[in-house]
Structure formats: C-alpha cells, structure tokens
Amino acid sequence: MSTELPSAVPVADTGTDLGPLALGNTEPDAPIPTSRFGAYLQDVMSSSIVLTILAVFASLVIGGVLIAATNADVQAASGYFFGRPADTLEAIWQSVSGAYAAIFRGGVYDFTSDNFASGIGSFLSSLNFATPLIAAGLGIAVGFRSGIFNIGGTGIILASAGVAGWVGFAFDLPAGIHMIIAVIAGLFAGAVWGFIVGFLKARTGAHEVIVTIMLNYVALYLLDYLLNSPVLRDPSSNAPISPSEKSTAIFFDLLGPRYPVNFGFILVILATVFCWWLLSRSSLGFKLRAVGENPRAARVAGIRINRMYVYVMVLSGILVGLAGVYQVLGKVTTGFERGIDAGIGFTAITVALLGRSKPGGVFAAGVLFGILQAGSYTMQAEQGVNVNFIAVIQAVIVLFLAAPPLVRAIFRLPTPGAKPRSRSKALAASKAAATATPTKMGAVAK
Amino acid sequence: MTTVADKPTTSTSEAAAPRLSRKAPIAMGIFALLAILLLIVFNRAGLSHIEFTPNQKGAVQIPLLNVAGGPTEIVIAILLALMAIGSGVLNWFQLRTRLWYIAIFAILIVTGFLVWASAGLSGQLNVTDLLTGAVAISTALIFGALGGVITEKVGVVNVAIEGQLLMGAFVSAVTATVTHSVVAGIIAAAVAGVLVSFVLGVFAIKYAVNQVIIGVVLNLLVAGLTTFLYQDVLLNSISALNSPPSLPRLPIPGISLIPVLGPLLFNQNIIVYLMYVAVVAVTIGLYRTRWGLRLRAVGEHPQAADTVGINVGRTRFWNVALAGVIVGVGGASFTLGGVGAFGANMTNGAGYIALAAVIFGGWDPIRATLAALLFGFTENLQSVLGTLQSPVPNDFLLMLPYVVTILAVAGFVGRVRGPAASGRPYVKS
Numbered sequence: 001m002s003t004e005l006p007s008a009v010p011v012a013d014t015g016t017d018l019g020p021l022a023l024g025n026t027e028p029d030a031p032i033p034t035s036r037f038g039a040y041l042q043d044v045m046s047s048s049i050v051l052t053i054l055a056v057f058a059s060l061v062i063g064g065v066l067i068a069a070t071n072a073d074v075q076a077a078s079g080y081f082f083g084r085p086a087d088t089l090e091a092i093w094q095s096v097s098g099a100y101a102a103i104f105r106g107g108v109y110d111f112t113s114d115n116f117a118s119g120i121g122s123f124l125s126s127l128n129f130a131t132p133l134i135a136a137g138l139g140i141a142v143g144f145r146s147g148i149f150n151i152g153g154t155g156i157i158l159a160s161a162g163v164a165g166w167v168g169f170a171f172d173l174p175a176g177i178h179m180i181i182a183v184i185a186g187l188f189a190g191a192v193w194g195f196i197v198g199f200l201k202a203r204t205g206a207h208e209v210i211v212t213i214m215l216n217y218v219a220l221y222l223l224d225y226l227l228n229s230p231v232l233r234d235p236s237s238n239a240p241i242s243p244s245e246k247s248t249a250i251f252f253d254l255l256g257p258r259y260p261v262n263f264g265f266i267l268v269i270l271a272t273v274f275c276w277w278l279l280s281r282s283s284l285g286f287k288l289r290a291v292g293e294n295p296r297a298a299r300v301a302g303i304r305i306n307r308m309y310v311y312v313m314v315l316s317g318i319l320v321g322l323a324g325v326y327q328v329l330g331k332v333t334t335g336f337e338r339g340i341d342a343g344i345g346f347t348a349i350t351v352a353l354l355g356r357s358k359p360g361g362v363f364a365a366g367v368l369f370g371i372l373q374a375g376s377y378t379m380q381a382e383q384g385v386n387v388n389f390i391a392v393i394q395a396v397i398v399l400f401l402a403a404p405p406l407v408r409a410i411f412r413l414p415t416p417g418a419k420p421r422s423r424s425k426a427l428a429a430s431k432a433a434a435t436a437t438p439t440k441m442g443a444v445a446k
Numbered sequence: 447m448t449t450v451a452d453k454p455t456t457s458t459s460e461a462a463a464p465r466l467s468r469k470a471p472i473a474m475g476i477f478a479l480l481a482i483l484l485l486i487v488f489n490r491a492g493l494s495h496i497e498f499t500p501n502q503k504g505a506v507q508i509p510l511l512n513v514a515g516g517p518t519e520i521v522i523a524i525l526l527a528l529m530a531i532g533s534g535v536l537n538w539f540q541l542r543t544r545l546w547y548i549a550i551f552a553i554l555i556v557t558g559f560l561v562w563a564s565a566g567l568s569g570q571l572n573v574t575d576l577l578t579g580a581v582a583i584s585t586a587l588i589f590g591a592l593g594g595v596i597t598e599k600v601g602v603v604n605v606a607i608e609g610q611l612l613m614g615a616f617v618s619a620v621t622a623t624v625t626h627s628v629v630a631g632i633i634a635a636a637v638a639g640v641l642v643s644f645v646l647g648v649f650a651i652k653y654a655v656n657q658v659i660i661g662v663v664l665n666l667l668v669a670g671l672t673t674f675l676y677q678d679v680l681l682n683s684i685s686a687l688n689s690p691p692s693l694p695r696l697p698i699p700g701i702s703l704i705p706v707l708g709p710l711l712f713n714q715n716i717i718v719y720l721m722y723v724a725v726v727a728v729t730i731g732l733y734r735t736r737w738g739l740r741l742r743a744v745g746e747h748p749q750a751a752d753t754v755g756i757n758v759g760r761t762r763f764w765n766v767a768l769a770g771v772i773v774g775v776g777g778a779s780f781t782l783g784g785v786g787a788f789g790a791n792m793t794n795g796a797g798y799i800a801l802a803a804v805i806f807g808g809w810d811p812i813r814a815t816l817a818a819l820l821f822g823f824t825e826n827l828q829s830v831l832g833t834l835q836s837p838v839p840n841d842f843l844l845m846l847p848y849v850v851t852i853l854a855v856a857g858f859v860g861r862v863r864g865p866a867a868s869g870r871p872y873v874k875s
Binding site: 066072149151200204206207209210211213215217218222224225228346347349350353384386388389390392395396399402405406 | 603605645649653655656658659660662663664665666667669670671673674675678679682795798801802805839841842844845848849851852855856
C-alpha cells in the first residue's frame with residue numbers, strides 16, 4: 001500500500017493492481033475446451049452467473065449451519081442425539097427452514113397474508129432497504145471500474161445525509177422545490193467529500209484506501225459534533241438527534257402511504273441507467289474504464305489519468321451521496337443520529353462486488369441484499385435469530401465470489417479449460433493465448 | 447503523477463541528497479503558528495492544577511503543581527516558534543531535524559495544550575492517570591500496528607486488523623470464562639487472530655484476490671459473526687459464557703514505585719508486558735535477523751526473493767499468520783485487560799486506527815508504536831478533558847489521528863513509503 005500510483009511502480013506482471021473486476025478471471029488457466037458442446041457446457045458452468053448463484057447457495061448452507069448451531073432446540077435435542085437422532089434432525093430442519101421462510105415472507109412475499117396487496121408489501125419494503133444500497137453500490141462500482149477502491153462510503157453518506165437533512169429541516173420552501181434543493185445540497189456534499197479523495201490522490205499520490213478510511217471517521221466525528229451543537233440538534237430532544245424533516249422536503253410515496261416505495265427509488269433507477277450509459281456508451285466512461293484496466297496504457301493513449309481520478313471520485317461521491325440523501329429524506333425522516341449511515345457504506349462494497357461492478361448487476365445485488373435485510377427483521381421477530389446473521393451471509397457470499405476456484409472445488413465444477421498436467425504449462429498456454437489472439441482460443445484451435 | 451520522484455533519496459542521512467526535504471521545518475512552522483493562535487490569541491488565564499502522583503503508595507511524592515495559565519501559555523508558544531525557526535536554520539545549513547528535536551517540540555505542544563485546556567478549571571489534571579490510561583488504550587493499537595507492520599512488510603495489505611482484534615476480543619472473553627483462566631483466554635485470542643489470518647492468507651496469497659477487498663470483507667464477516675453470536679448466544683448465558691476474569695496488575699518490585707513512570711510502565715497487566723516484548727522482538731527480528739531480511743525481501747521485491755530461493759507464498763502465508771497471533775493477543779486486551787465482558791463491536795474502529803499508525807509510522811515497528819501511543823494519548827486526552835469539563839470539543843480531538851494520517855499519506859507531514867510489493871499478489875512466472 002504505497003503512496004505511489006500503481007502506474008509508477010516498475011514491477012511488471014505481478015498481478016493486477018486494484019482489479020476487483022478481475023475477481024473472476026485472475027486464474028492462470030486458459031480456456032481450451034475439448035468440443036463444441038463441451039465448450040458450451042463449460043462456458044455455462046464457469047460463467048459468473050452460475051458461480052454467483054452457487055456462491056449464494058453455499059453461503060445459505062453455511063448460514064443454515066450457523067442457525068442450527070445456535071438454536072436452543074437443536075442444542076437441547078442434540079443432548080440425546082444418540083438416543084433419538086430424529087429429534088435433532090427435526091429441530092435442525094425447524095430452525096433453518098423457519099429462519100429462511102421468515103426471510104422470504106419478510107423480504108419477498110408474505111404467503112401467510114390473504115391477499116396479494118398485503119403479501120407483496122414485503123417486497124416493496126425490501127425495495128426501501130435496497131434503494132440506498134443500490135445507489136451506494138453504484139458509486140463504489142464506478143470506482144472499481146476505474147481502478148479506485150472507495151471504502152469511504154460511510155463518510156460520504158454521513159456528509160451528504162447531514163447536509164441534505166439540514167436543508168430539509170432548517171428551511172421553509174415550497175414543496176417540491178424544497179426537496180430538489182435538499183437533494184442537490186446532499187449530492188453536492190457527497191461530491192465534495194469524494195473530491196477531497198480524488199484531489200489528494202491526483203495531486204499527492206495519497207492512496208485512496210487510506211484516505212477514505214480516515215475520512216469516514218472525520219465525517220463521523222464532524223457529524224457528531226454538529227449533532228451536539230445548535231446547528232443540527234433538535235432543541236426539544238435530550239439525545240443528539242436532529243429535528244424531523246419538513247414534509248415539503250421528504251420524498252413523496254409512489255404507491256400511496258401503505259407501501260414504503262418513494263420517489264427516491266425512481267432516482268436510483270435513473271442513476272442505474274445513467275451509470276450504464278456512462279460506462280458503456282460515453283466517451284468519459286471509456287476513459288474511466290481504460291484507466292481502470294491499465295493506467296499506464298491509458299496515459300500513453302493520452303488520457304489524463306489524474307483528472308480521471310478526480311472525476312471518478314466526484315461521481316462516486318455523488319452516487320454514494322444519493323444513498324445518504326435517501327437515508328434522511330426517504331427512510332428515516334423523523335430526525336437523524338450519528339448512525340444514519342446504517343453500515344450502508346460497507347455493505348455497498350459487497351453489493352458492488354456481487355454485482356460485478358456492472359450497473360445492472362449492482363441493481364440486482366442491491367435488491368437481493370435489500371430482501372435479506374428486510375427479511376432479517378421478520379426473522380428476528382419470529383424466529384429469534386439476530387439480524388446480524390445477514391451480515392455474515394453477505395460477507396460469506398462475497399468471500400466465495402472472490403475466489404471462483406474455491407466455489408468450483410466445492411461443487412466439483414470443471415475449471416475453465418481442460419486441466420493441463422502442470423501449472424507451468426497452463427501458464428504458458430495462457431500466455432500464448434494472450435499473445436496469439438484475444439478471441440476464443442478454442443475456436444482457433446478447432 | 448510522476449511526482450513520486452523523491453522516493454528513497456532523503457531517507458538515509460548518508461545518501462548525498464541534493465536538497466534536504468523542507469517538510470519538517472514547514473510542518474513545525476505550521477504547528478507553531480497554530481500554537482501561537484491558540485495559546486496567545488485565545489489565551490486562557492487562570493490557574494491550572496497539574497498533579498503527578500495521585501493518592502497512592504508512591505515512594506516519592508511530587509507536589510501539586512499550580513501553573514498560572516496565561517503566562518505559561520505565552521512562554522510555550524514563544525518556545526515553539528523559536529524551535530520552528532531553529533529547524534528552518536538547521537535546514538538552511540543542510541542539517542536534518544532530528545527525531546529528538548521533533549519529540550521535544552511535540553511534548554511542548556502537548557504541554558501547552560494541556561495547560562491551555564485546564565486553565566481556570568477547578569479539577570486537577572492528573573498526568574499519571576492521563577498517561578496510564580493512554581497506555582491502556584494504546585496496547586491494542588500497538589499490537590495491531592505491529593501485526594500490520596509485519597503483514598505489510600511481507601507484502602500483504604492488512605485491512606483486517608479490525609477483524610482480528612474483534613475476533614481476539616470475542617474468543618478470549620468466551621474462553622477465559624469457560625476455562626476460568628486468563629492465560630487460556632490470551633492463547634485463544636492468539637488462535638482466533640491466526641484463524642482470521644489464515645482466511646486472509648488463503649484468499650490473498652493462494653487465490654490472489656485483491657487484499658483490500660478481502661480485508662474489508664473479513665472485517666464485515668467478523669463483525670457480523672461476533673455480533674450475531676453475542677446477541678444470540680452470549681446474552682442468553684452471560685454468567686456461563688461472558689464474564690471472564692480480569693487480568694491482575696503485576697507490579698514489578700522496586701521500579702514500579704518510581705513516580706509517574708513506575709505506575710505507567712511497570713504496574714500493568716501481563717498483556718502490556720507482552721506488548722513490550724513484542725515491540726522489541728519485532729523490531730530486532732525485522733532488522734537484525736535472517737527471518738526479517740527474508741520477510742522484507744519478499745515484501746519489497748518478490749521476484750528477487752524468489753530467484754534466490756525464498757518461497758514467496760509460504761513466507762507470506764506464515765508471516766501473515768504470525769501477525770494474526772500478535773493482533774489476536776491485542777484483541778484480548780479489550781476484554782481481559784479492560785472491562786472483562788465482550789460487547790458488540792467493542793473494538794470500535796481500533797483496527798483502522800492501528801492501520802493509520804502503521805502508515806503514519808512509516809511501516810517501522812518503533813515509529814508505528816509511537817504513532818499508536820500518540821493516537822491512544824489523544825483518545826484518552828479527550829475523555830480526561832471531558833471529565834474536567836474543558837472547553838475543547840471532544841470530537842475534534844477524536845478526529846485528530848485520522849486527520850494527521852491523511853496529512854501524512856498526502857505527504858504534508860513526514861514522508862511515507864510502504865513496502866514496494868505490498869498489496870500485489872505474487873504469481874510465479
């Protein structure tokens with residue numbers, strides 16, 4: 001973790017620098033399929049979607065073990081396991097299936113309710129959890145695509161939530177305009193917070209990982225200070241909490257007051273589309289990705305990578321800032337505390353990784369994690385399994401995703417390409433493939 | 447971005463540097479200006495009561511010191527200004543500002559600040575308690591920083607210090623409660639740290655996954671796991687699982703009676719003594735042994751190390767594991783060395799401060815230890831000043847380590863340069 005830029009280090013081909021994108025393709029094995037059908041099958045079996053699904057599945061299995069191991073009934077029944085093993089198995093099944101069914105009912109569809117309108121409420125409340133995760137995940141993902149690791153989501157969310165929340169309760173403005181100004185102010189705060197990181201990286205070479213971690217705490221204590229000062233503190237409250245947001249500033253409901261889906265969700269959909277357009281259709285996005293893939297090549301190609309770092313961090317700050325804005329104007333509108341970030345800054349990293357840093361993927365990953373979070377509250381209320389269980393699941397999913405060979409080993413999947421006899425041969429083959437042609441090696445060989 | 451040219455030239459005094467870095471005088475000048483602003487412009491008059499020996503059985507009693515706040519602050523501010531100018535003069539004559547010079551400067555700043563903050567308050571500022579508390583807070587930070595130095599020196603970025611500390615705290619509390627043995631608790635903490643290290647090592651070294659990602663995810667995993675187990679298991683049976691015995695203080699006969707230093711350094715629990723051993727061992731080990739040489743070679747230039755027959759992957763893996771032992775023991779100081787029982791997320795970002803100390807300390811064990819002490823001191827200072835009802839906003843003192851670290855990595859304070867290959871997976875080719 002030097003202060004130098006990756007590009008300035010004269011160490012060649014020792015692996016990728018900050019390439020979370022390369023999570024799935026850092027293996028040295030080259031794809032050398034045996035037959036056309038075999039190639040197709042191997043493509044499917046080693047595709048990132050299959051791996052993602054398997055990683056989620058494996059994590060749920062591990063989570064099931066965790067639930068069973070900590071369940072009181074299971075522990076009681078296992079005391080006489082050799083007397084009546086069926087009791088233990090029964091208890092394990094009850095605890096695990098109960099917990100996952102509760103997550104489903106709380107996060108996707110409540111099948112115990114009598115009509116669709118109330119059953120689907122679960123999914124809509126999941127969207128309420130998913131919205132800030134998607135927004136922040138997009139911000140992190142844009143950074144990943146440009147080779148920047150932004151772990152400062154927490155700080156950006158706190159900064160933007162503080163500013164948007166302040167505008168939301170401190171001013172008297174007409175409905176609509178008030179909301180727009182609050183949103184813009186919050187996004188601006190996020191942009192400033194991101195700009196600090198990008199500027200320091202571009203001008204001094206300060207590593208963004210360190211700067212963002214440190215800025216998280218700076219934002220936390222700054223917000224804490226303001227929440228204890230007349231600026232943000234609700235004078236009528238004993239605790240350091242801000243006043244309620246004015247009704248003119250908060251996001252309006254889309255489906256009536258019954259469902260917690262509001263205008264913020266529209267903003268997040270727009271942000272997702274914008275990110276897709278930016279990354280895959282715009283000139284700026286092309287430059288950003290070029291910097292992310294290979295900064296040295298990008299510089300040789302005439303891209304001013306320092307400027308790109310600043311752009312990326314500002315953009316990342318705006319997107320993550322949207323999550324902060326949503327927290328105060330869409331989710332917790334009754335006044336915010338220092339914990340308003342709700343861990344989204346870090347969960348967003350896992351969302352971005354699960355979504356493979358692609359806007360659509362991030363959207364889907366955000367919805368999945370939103371479902372897990374909304375469901376976890378039902379699970380805690382009904383099954384007595386603590387909500388932090390979800391944090392374990394989320395982390396394990398990403399761990400599995402990070403190492404595709406591990407998932408393949410667990411599920412006995414074929415590695416991409418026929419298994420060569422030795423590692424050095426595989427490397428030689430991959431080198432040959434890389435130098436010969438960027439297209440499918442198998443097609444050429446046939 | 448090629449402005450990183452000032453790489454190794456000025457790092458040793460022997461090197462024929464064309465021009466000495468002006469950072470030290472500039473930084474001292476800035477701090478002196480701040481001191482003048484605080485101590486002279488915002489001068490706070492009134493007596494400041496500074497106490498050295500609290501009511502305990504010290505062999506020597508130092509009387510209560512009553513300092514007149516106003517004049518003392520002005521004198522200190524002038525001294526600071528003179529020292530800053532002195533540093534500039536030294537620089538002019540191509541002489542480096544030595545570490546002891548900076549240390550005296552820093553102590554003066556702290557003294558001036560303490561007098562300023564306590565002037566006119568009725569309470570007494572107890573220096574011994576202030577420093578002892580700082581050591582207590584710093585212990586975990588120092589263990590974390592030492593582990594961080596080892597992992598980074600061997601070429602693996604360790605963001606997972608936080609997770610290792612938290613895991614160590616959790617496992618040590620549970621083990622010590624179940625076995626009624628603090629020693630077992632400390633050993634279990636070390637094992638817990640190693641387990642986290644193993645995951646980090648396998649993913650970072652074998653699967654060549656981005657190390658920062660694995661670190662962050664491990665922190666999330668450990669935080670989620672320990673909180674889940676705490677809420678679902680420990681809270682249901684607090685007496686059986688989460689009421690560990692506290693570590694006794696072990697005064698070293700004789701020298702523990704020295705005023706201030708005795709209670710500060712030699713009347714501590716076993717983890718603090720282990721920390722002294724660890725600091726010395728890591729420092730000597732890194733720079734004076736074959737182990738340290740190999741470790742640094744792997745972190746600086748893995749290809750070269752590989753060429754001379756050092757197994758890069760194995761060296762990295764086992765040193766990351768070793769760092770897990772050290773950080774895990776540090777985690778035990780949260781529970782066994784402090785409050786005893788485990789609490790959800792009780793490390794509260796200490797691992798990230800330790801990471802900051804590693805960087806602020808320039809990847810050197812001694813400097814990182816000093817940085818950790820400094821950070822522990824500021825943290826304790828804010829709680830002491832808080833109880834004295836001083837006008838200093840706590841939040842800004844708490845923010846200080848982080849701001850200082852940002853300034854450090856941005857190159858405004860000191861010069862930081864990490865191991866060259868840190869963070870890069872080594873794939874043998």
